[in-house]
Amino acid sequence: MFDNLSGKLQKVFKHLRGQGKLTEENIQEALREVRLALLEADVHYKVARDFVKGIAERAVGREVMQSLTPGQQVIKIVNDALTDLMGGSAEPLRLAGKPPLAVMLVGLQGSGKTTTAGKLALRLSRDKRRPCLVPVDVYRPAAIDQLKTLAGQLGLPVYPSKTDQRPEDIAREALAFASREGCDTLLVDTAGRLHVDDELMAELERLKKILSPAEILLVADAMTGQDAVQVASSFNERLGVSGVVLTKLDGDARGGAALSIRAVTGCPIKFVGVGEKLDALEVFHPDRMSSRILG
Numbered sequence: 446m447f448d449n450l451s452g453k454l455q456k457v458f459k460h461l462r463g464q465g466k467l468t469e470e471n472i473q474e475a476l477r478e479v480r481l482a483l484l485e486a487d488v489h490y491k492v493a494r495d496f497v498k499g500i501a502e503r504a505v506g507r508e509v510m511q512s513l514t515p516g517q518q519v520i521k522i523v524n525d526a527l528t529d530l531m532g533g534s535a536e537p538l539r540l541a542g543k544p545p546l547a548v549m550l551v552g553l554q555g556s557g558k559t560t561t562a563g564k565l566a567l568r569l570s571r572d573k574r575r576p577c578l579v580p581v582d583v584y585r586p587a588a589i590d591q592l593k594t595l596a597g598q599l600g601l602p603v604y605p606s607k608t609d610q611r612p613e614d615i616a617r618e619a620l621a622f623a624s625r626e627g628c629d630t631l632l633v634d635t636a637g638r639l640h641v642d643d644e645l646m647a648e649l650e651r652l653k654k655i656l657s658p659a660e661i662l663l664v665a666d667a668m669t670g671q672d673a674v675q676v677a678s679s680f681n682e683r684l685g686v687s688g689v690v691l692t693k694l695d696g697d698a699r700g701g702a703a704l705s706i707r708a709v710t711g712c713p714i715k716f717v718g719v720g721e722k723l724d725a726l727e728v729f730h731p732d733r734m735s736s737r738i739l740g
């Protein structure tokens with residue numbers, strides 16, 4: 446991930462570091478290249494523009510340019526700015542309140558919702574919580590079976606949803622089921638569509654009312670770049686998204702969604718998916734990601 450961007454930025458900064466003193470022109474030239482590298486990484490153009498503008502304001506000043514290591518200072522400014530761009534610090538799940546707490550997973554079909562539900566269930570079990578799962582996608586029997594299989598692998602309870610139930614009834618009954626099973630967290634795998642559509646959003650709004658979820662996590666496929674950012678915006682406008690799980694970062698060489706989603710939508714990335722296996726879910730640390738990009 447971030448291979449191209451990383452290579453490009455490292456080249457720009459190697460050049461800067463090689464110069465004893467920096468002129469304003471040196472810095473502006475480097476920032477032009479940073480902006481191009483961001484655009485090539487599929488970062489939203491407004492995000493790239495504002496990012497570079499913010500750095501220019503901090504880097505083109507007497508303090509930086511007359512310091513003994515101006516190149517190093519500019520790199521630090523870029524590192525801090527990249528970290529801020531991605532949200533500053535890691536955002537944990539907020540799971541305080543009276544159990545069972547619902548966590549809704551929403552997103553388009555194929556984004557990785559069901560897999561992520563399994564991954565989160567594993568993580569929560571390891572954190573000494575007791576999660577259970579519920580599939581709400583009554584339109585796709587295969588999706589229900591997939592979640593049941595995952596729950597079986599994890600040895601966790603799963604509410605036995607049926608395709609002839611209404612999603613709202615499933616939600617109500619699954620909450621009661623979670624209480625009966627002594628579970629503190631109910632992971633709700635909602636239906637997805639190929640595109641954002643009104644009917645689905647209306648269903649998700651009704652589920653939100655019933656479940657009063659502690660978290661609404663939007664699951665988005667990093668490989669779809671700016672589309673993932675658009676999808677996040679749409680879901681956030683209708684539902685209010687408390688966090689993003691960006692999946693398939695292992696297959697995303699560019700990284701545009703990871704760099705833009707927070708700035709465009711205001712929603713923090715809480716986790717990233719880095720593989721198909723159930724343990725391939727990492728907490729998203731903006732500072733570590735930034736250092737990784739800058740090498």
Ligand code: GDP
Pocket residue numbers: 552553554555556557558559560561637692693694695696717718719720721725
């Ligand atoms: P859903 O339709 O949103 O429930 O999506 P699924 O959970 O069924 O995932 C769709 C495909 O993406 C499956 O083949 C998953 O194995 C795969 N997948 C999900 N998350 C990741 C990830 O982080 N990395 C990779 N490489 N594949 C993933």
